[in-house]
Amino acid sequence: MAQDQEHFRDSIGTISEEGKRAWVFPKKPSGKFWKYRTYVSYALLAFLLSAPFIKVHGNQFLLFNVLERRFNIFGFPFWPQDFHLVVISMIIGVIFIALFTVAFGRIFCGWMCPQTIFMEMVFRRIEFWIDGDRGAQIKLDRQPWNAEKIRKRVTKWLVFFIISFLIANVFLAYLIGSDTLFRYISEGPLDHTSTLISLVIFTCVFYFVFAWFREQVCIIACPYGRMQGVLLDNKSIIVAYDHKRGEGENGRKKFRKNEDRQALGHGDCIDCFQCVNVCPTGIDIRNGTQLECVNCTACIDECDSIMEKVNLPKGLIRYASEDEITKKAKFKFTPRLKGYTAVLTILIGLLVGMLFLRNDLEATILRLPGQLYEHKGENIISNVYTYKLVNKTTKDVTDVHFKLLSHKGMVKLVRNEDFVVPAQNLAEGTLFIEIDNAAVKTDKEKVKIGVYSGDELIETTTTAFLAPRSYR
Secondary structure: OHHHHHHHHOOOOOEOOOOOEOOOOOOOOOOHHHHHHHHHHHHHHHHHHHHHHOEEOOEEOEEEEOOOOEEEEOOEEEOHHHHHHHHHHHHHHHHHHHHHHHHHOOHHHHHOOHHHHHHHHHHHHHHHHHHOOHHHHHHHHHOOOOHHHHHHHHHHHHHHHHHHHHHHHHHHHHHHOHHHHHHHHHHOHHHOHHHHHHHHHHHHHHHHHHHHHOOHHHHHHOOHHHHHHHHOOOOOOEEEEOHHHHHEOOOOOOOOOOOOHHHHOEOOOOOOOHHHHOOOOOOOHHHOOOOOOOOOOHHHHHHHHHHHHOOOOOOOEEEEOHHHHHHOOOOOOOHHHHHHHHHHHHHHHHHHHHHHHOOOEEEEEEEOOOOOOEEEOOOEEEEEEEEEEEEOOOOOEEEEEEEEOOOOEEEEEOOOOOEEEOOOOEEEEEEEEEEEHHHOOOOEEEEEEEEEEOOEEEEEEEEEEEOOHHHO
16 A cells, blocks of 8 residues: 555556546535535636626726726726736735635635636536436446447537637626627627637637646646645645544455454445545545645545445544644644734735725826926926826716916916816826926926816826926
């Protein structure tokens, strides 16, 4: 057994001895945790599929428009000027996942990861419906390409492609916005060939992932499996096999009726391999913590059902830490967990504070490159600027004009009239700042400008004002 374990650690579970793909045919799971996972997964599926179509105060609930650099997170719009807030949000997400990994292992992968949810709750269920359970799938895979196999394969692949196409449309709604997606659909895909090509590419990627690559995403592509090796310790609660109870003194042994296993020195594991057969990544949980394990709890449910049938206590495979199994130590809130929690609390507080302090309208006024000051009359010095106003709200900002707050002078727009900043859009233009030379103390002054909507001051900004050295 030690030799088998050593061999197991030398390769991942889905690669054969010849280095080829070892296809996984998991048994259809059932049990208490599977039922709970089903509830959670369907709730998250509903959220993932509806989030880009939900509006909060006119803002899409979740939007990640990378091309236009516009992001909506829980209805809050973020522009390029708010990129620091997006970074803080991402850091909070990473620390949140790290905190739960330290405490509860790879629970995110098994319960909340979109890859797992779509794979196990959508595509795998369709596969069970068309191909049958584990035994039927293995038989179908081995049989020649007859009418039955062709019919089932074509049906499954077609259904997989249609679902992948629908997921690609939802994914596109996250990227370009649901309103834009509906407009493109109504205008006709051929009028937007670049978007159509992107949609086809996304569809093919999703089809490839869920029809062929499957669990390899979690094992090979996703870095989270490697991260857990760094984050986990002996106190982390994970899906674990109780080797103390399962192996006993003389190891595991097949079940025999009316046999006193304890007297013979054998553990409670009857070596039925049902925990291996039901595993969606094809591993043997009895070999200990492995990067392939996504904490999906399928092995817990299967083992509990077997223990119940042979009249042995449940919990041979359960949520437990290594210290609980070996030392009977209960879970404790360790200093490490306290540190992660403190950092997470500080960052959440910082983000909330910055969100409340964030202005609805962002103003940027910069001197026109390559332009110096200009004399107007005997006492006036003028500088030319470009301005950019970003409206982050869902309402137009009307009657917008500028006033000079720090010096005696005037702000003149090239258009020479008040204007409107459209909702969730920006306004750009050119303006002149004219200051009396008596108010200029240096050759490079810092001036403060107020942005008004009617009589209401809605934003202030500063910029540099150049003047002749003789006025210093």
